[in-house]
Structure formats: structure tokens, C-alpha cells
Amino acid sequence: MNTIISYYNQFDEWGRLDREPIEFQVNWHFIKKYLPTSGEVLDNGAGPGKYSIKLAQDGYQMTLSDLTPSLVDKAKQKAEEFQLLNNFSGFHSLDARWLEPLKSETFDASLMLGPMYHLQEESDRKAAISELHRVTKKNGLVFVAFMPRIKHIFNSLMRPDVWPPNNEMDVINHFAETGVFNHQDEGRFTGAYYFNIDEIEPFMEENGFETLELIGSNIASILTQDELNYWKEKGEYDKLIQLLIEQAGNPYTLGVSSHLLYIGRKK
Numbered sequence: 001m002n003t004i005i006s007y008y009n010q011f012d013e014w015g016r017l018d019r020e021p022i023e024f025q026v027n028w029h030f031i032k033k034y035l036p037t038s039g040e041v042l043d044n045g046a047g048p049g050k051y052s053i054k055l056a057q058d059g060y061q062m063t064l065s066d067l068t069p070s071l072v073d074k075a076k077q078k079a080e081e082f083q084l085l086n087n088f089s090g091f092h093s094l095d096a097r098w099l100e101p102l103k104s105e106t107f108d109a110s111l112m113l114g115p116m117y118h119l120q121e122e123s124d125r126k127a128a129i130s131e132l133h134r135v136t137k138k139n140g141l142v143f144v145a146f147m148p149r150i151k152h153i154f155n156s157l158m159r160p161d162v163w164p165p166n167n168e169m170d171v172i173n174h175f176a177e178t179g180v181f182n183h184q185d186e187g188r189f190t191g192a193y194y195f196n197i198d199e200i201e202p203f204m205e206e207n208g209f210e211t212l213e214l215i216g217s218n219i220a221s222i223l224t225q226d227e228l229n230y231w232k233e234k235g236e237y238d239k240l241i242q243l244l245i246e247q248a249g250n251p252y253t254l255g256v257s258s259h260l261l262y263i264g265r266k267k
Contacts, residue, residue: 022220022241022244023217023218023259024050026215026216026217026218026245026248027113027143027261028051028054029245030213030215030261030263031111031143034141034143034212034213034263035060036141038060039060039107039108040107040108040109041055041061041062041107041109041110042063042064042065042102042106042107042109042110042111042136043055043063043065043111044066044094044096044110044112044132045066045067045111045114046064046065046066046071046075046111046113046114047066047068047071047114048071048075048078049071049074049076049078049079052075052088053075053082056079056084059087060087061087061088061089062089063088063089063090063092063102063107064090064091065092065093066092066093066094067095067096068093069093072091076088076091079091096112096115096132097127097128099131104134105136105138105140106135106137107140108140108141109140110135110136110141110142111143111144112132112142112143112144112145113144113145116128116144116145116146116193117145117146118192119193120180120191120193125193125203126207129203129204129207130207132144133207133208133209133266136266138266138267139265140265140266141263141264141265141266142209142262142263142266143261143262143263144204144261144264145259145261146200146259146260147194147195147258148194148196148254148255148260149175149195149196150197150255151255151256151257151258152166152175152181152194153172153175156175163183164183164184164185165182166181175194179194179196180192180193181193181194197254197255197260200262201262204262204264208267209264209265209266209267210265210267211263212265213262213263214249214260214261215260215261215263216247216249216250216257216260216261217248217257217258217260217261218258219244219247219254219256219257220240221256221258222256228240
């Protein structure tokens with residue numbers, strides 16, 4: 001876990017999210033599609049609080065947690081900056097596998113938009129989902145982010161120079177079997193786990209959730225910045241976002257998305 005904390009301490013995570021607005025806009029559409037109009041919401045693995053701030057601005061009572069203390073501090077700073085501290089019940093530095101002191105069946109909805117990326121052991125993934133289940137109210141909603149394995153396989157094939165040790169076919173084949181990725185270059189995204197897409201819904205259902213939808217948060221990750229800029233310069237960027245939202249739930253597009261969003265209900 002220290003490796004993960006060190007990774008996220010390297011850069012401005014709030015600024016990075018500002019520079020990658022498509023995923024946020026798509027996720028936001030689906031979060032608001034399913035959320036009740038008010039209630040207590042947990043943002044677990046919240047990073048600097050981008051989603052928490054937006055939800056607080058919409059009147060939800062937020063609780064924020066993240067493994068990295070500096071990101072929790074940043075989120076609290078942002079809440080104060082936006083004059084939203086009264087909309088937060090707490091800011092916690094917590095491991096997603098152990099959410100004490102959060103009480104059971106507290107939240108009408110729970111977000112977990114990051115921790116599953118880093119839990120390489122199945123027992124740890126189950127522990128994190130079990131904790132999410134515990135703190136969410138019966139019939140409460142959950143929004144959980146995953147990274148699809150097939151996308152990273154093709155990323156590795158297209159840009160092997162960027163993803164060592166996935167610059168050799170034997171290593172890529174091993175990754176295809178395990179989903180476990182540890183970057184060879186120090187300081188790069190590592191300690192990662194990628195799901196096979198067809199395993200996500202059964203995994204969540206086996207751990208106490210009813211599936212509502214699985215969507216591609218950023219199917220535009222196949223586009224280059226120049227290609228995105230074309231649509232911006234043409235004045236049709238909003239139409240592009242709308243198309244991506246409309247296609248996000250298309251099962252044939254899930255494998256090209258950098259991240260997936262599982263939407264479910266606690267049984």
C-alpha cells in the first residue's frame with residue numbers, strides 16, 4: 001500500500017481529473033441517473049474529492065475516505081474552498097478493505113471509483129467489496145470502477161515502450177491469465193489489477209449486489225488528443241460527449257474503455 005500512496009503523492013490528482021473530463025462527465029450522467037434526489041453518500045477511494053465536491057454541491061451529505069492522507073487533506077481543502085464543509089460528515093484516511101470507524105448500513109449510496117484498480121489479491125478484492133456492502137444500506141446503490149484487462153493487453157501491444165515489462169509477449173500472455181500488472185519503471189502506475197469484463201457482474205453478485213448496469217466510462221480513450229481536438233474545433237464536442245454517453249452501455253464497446261463503471265443495488 002505504501003507504493004500506491006507514493007504514486008498518488010507524485011502529482012496533482014485534482015488537476016489530472018480536470019484534464020480528463022470525458023470520464024467524469026459520463027460517470028456523472030450515470031451516477032445522477034440512479035441516485036436518489038438526496039441522502040447520505042460515501043465516496044470511498046475518493047482521491048482529492050472531485051465527485052464528492054460535485055455531489056455536495058447538489059445537496060448530498062458526503063463522507064469521504066481515501067488511502068492516501070495527502071489526498072484526503074486536499075479534498076478537505078477543496079470542500080472549504082467551495083464553502084461545502086457543512087455538507088461533509090467526515091474526511092477519513094482509510095484502507096478500502098477496512099472501513100472502520102464507518103458504521104454498518106449508514107449510506108444510501110456508496111462510490112468506490114479507484115480501490116479495485118490496486119487490489120491484486122482476490123481476498124483483498126472480496127474484503128473491499130464486503131466492506132462496501134457492510135456500510136451501504138439495504139437496497140442502497142453502489143458505483144464501483146474497474147479496469148478491463150483486454151484494454152491493457154492492447155495498450156501493451158500498441159505501446160510496449162510505455163508499459164514494460166509488458167513489452168514481451170510471454171509477459172503479456174501471463175498478464176492475460178492473471179490480470180496482475182507491476183510496472184518495471186519506478187514511479188509509474190503499478191500494483192494494479194485488471195478484470196476480465198465477463199467476471200465483473202458475477203463477482204459483484206456473489207458478494208451481495210444486484211446488477212443494474214455496467215458502462216464504459218471512457219470509450220473515448222481510443223481517440224488521440226488530436227482527434228478529440230478536431231471535434232472541439234469543429235464546435236461539436238458536446239455532441240461527442242452525448243454520443244459517448246449513449247454508447248457507454250453498449251456491451252460491444254466495453255473493451256475499448258479505459259475504465260468501467262458497475263452500478264448495483266445492495267440485496
